[in-house]
Amino acid sequence: NKGDEVAWYADGDNMVRNEYNPSIAYAFDKVFGPATTTRRVYDVAAQHVVSGAMEGINGTVFAYGVTSSGKTHTMHGEQKSPGIIPLAVKDVFSIIQDTPGREFLLRVSYLEIYNEVINDLLDPTGQNLRIREDAQGTYVEGIKEEVVLSPAHALSLIASGEG
Incomplete structure (x- = not known):
C-alpha cells in the first residue's frame, strides 16, 4: 500500500522465493502469504x-x-x-x-530481549535481568509476575508494558 516493492513471495505452503531471482528460495515449516x-x-x-x-x-x-x-x-x-x-x-x-x-494459577510476565539484554516490561527497574536455572527449571531472575483473573486484566498488563 505504501508503494514498497515486494522482494519475496510465498511459493506454496513451505517455500519463499526471491522476486528477482526465483532460484533463490528458502524452505520453512509453514509460510503464510500477505493475504x-x-x-x-x-x-x-x-x-x-x-x-x-x-x-x-x-x-x-x-x-x-x-x-x-x-x-x-x-x-x-x-x-x-x-x-x-x-x-x-x-x-x-x-x-x-x-x-x-x-484449579489454575495464571501469572503474566512481559519481557523484552533486545541485543541480548533482558528487560522487564512490567517493572521499569527490572533492567538487564539474568536467566537462571535451578531444580524447578529455567527462569528470569527478578522478573515481575502478576496473577491475573480475567482476559481484560491480562491484556491490560500487557498494554501497560507497551508504554
Missing part, C-alpha cells in the same frame, strides 16, 4: 502451543524479524482483527472455564 489473516496464523502456528501449555507443557510463541516486518502487528493485532496475544489469552480463559475440575 493470510492473523487468526489463520494463530490457528496453525500458535493454538497448539497454547493448548499444550494449559496441559502443563512449556511453550513459546516467538516473533522474530527485522524492524517493520510486522511482528508487533501479528502479536497484538487490532480491534477488528486481534493478534496472537489476545487470541491466546481468550483461549487460555476458555480452557480454564471448560475445565471446572481443575
Whole structure:
C-alpha cells in the first residue's frame, strides 16, 4: 500500500522465493502469504502451543524479524482483527472455564530481549535481568509476575508494558 516493492513471495505452503531471482528460495515449516489473516496464523502456528501449555507443557510463541516486518502487528493485532496475544489469552480463559475440575494459577510476565539484554516490561527497574536455572527449571531472575483473573486484566498488563 505504501508503494514498497515486494522482494519475496510465498511459493506454496513451505517455500519463499526471491522476486528477482526465483532460484533463490528458502524452505520453512509453514509460510503464510500477505493475504493470510492473523487468526489463520494463530490457528496453525500458535493454538497448539497454547493448548499444550494449559496441559502443563512449556511453550513459546516467538516473533522474530527485522524492524517493520510486522511482528508487533501479528502479536497484538487490532480491534477488528486481534493478534496472537489476545487470541491466546481468550483461549487460555476458555480452557480454564471448560475445565471446572481443575484449579489454575495464571501469572503474566512481559519481557523484552533486545541485543541480548533482558528487560522487564512490567517493572521499569527490572533492567538487564539474568536467566537462571535451578531444580524447578529455567527462569528470569527478578522478573515481575502478576496473577491475573480475567482476559481484560491480562491484556491490560500487557498494554501497560507497551508504554
